[in-house]
Amino acid sequence: MGLKEQITEDMKAxxxxxxxxxxxTIRLITAAIKQKEVDERIELGDAHILAIIEKMIKQRKDSISQFEAGGRQDLADIEKAELVxxxxxxxxGLSETEIQAEVAAAITASGAAGAQDMxxxxxxxxxxxxxxxxxxxVSALVKVALSKN
Incomplete structure (x- = not known):
C-alpha cells in the first residue's frame, strides 16, 4: 500500500x-497533496508526499516556537498534536553516525574538493x-566536511 492509500485509510479510521x-490533520495532508497534484497536473508518488509532509512538519515546529514565544500555549498544544x-x-530517522557515513560517501562519489562542490x-x-x-x-555537516578538505 502506498503512502497516499495509507493516508486515505487512516482518514476513514x-x-x-x-x-x-x-x-x-489528515485532511490538511490530503488537501496539500491534492493542491500539488492540481497545480502541477501530476500524480504524486511517495517521495513527493513525504516532501509535503516534511514541509508541514517544519511549519508546525516554527509555529510552536512562535506561539510559545508569544505566550499562547493553547495554540502551541494544538500544533504539537498535529506534529505528532x-x-x-x-x-x-537516521542516526548521526549514519548521516555522517552518507555524507562521507557522497563526498567521495562526487569527488568534491572544497566548499564550491557543496x-x-x-x-x-x-x-x-x-x-x-x-x-x-545535513547541509551543515557537508559544509564542515568540505572545509576540512
Whole structure:
C-alpha cells in the first residue's frame, strides 16, 4: 500500500473513531497533496508526499516556537498534536553516525574538493536522505566536511 492509500485509510479510521484532531490533520495532508497534484497536473508518488509532509512538519515546529514565544500555549498544544500525527507518516530517522557515513560517501562519489562542490554533494544526498534526516543539519555537516578538505 502506498503512502497516499495509507493516508486515505487512516482518514476513514479517524472518521469512524471520531478522532477530530487526527481527522483534521489528515485532511490538511490530503488537501496539500491534492493542491500539488492540481497545480502541477501530476500524480504524486511517495517521495513527493513525504516532501509535503516534511514541509508541514517544519511549519508546525516554527509555529510552536512562535506561539510559545508569544505566550499562547493553547495554540502551541494544538500544533504539537498535529506534529505528532504528521510524524507518524515519516520514515524512521537516521542516526548521526549514519548521516555522517552518507555524507562521507557522497563526498567521495562526487569527488568534491572544497566548499564550491557543496551543490554536487547535496544533489546526491537529498534523494537518499529526504524525510529521514533534517536537511539543514545535513547541509551543515557537508559544509564542515568540505572545509576540512
Amino acid at each position: 479517524a472518521m469512524r473513531a471520531k478522532e477530530t484532531v487526527k481527522l483534521g 500525527i504528521l510524524s507518524t507518516y515519516m520514515p524512521a 551543490g554536487k554533494v547535496m544533489a546526491i544526498l537529498k534523494p537518499k536522505l529526504a524525510g529521514r534526516a533534517d536537511m539543514t543539519a
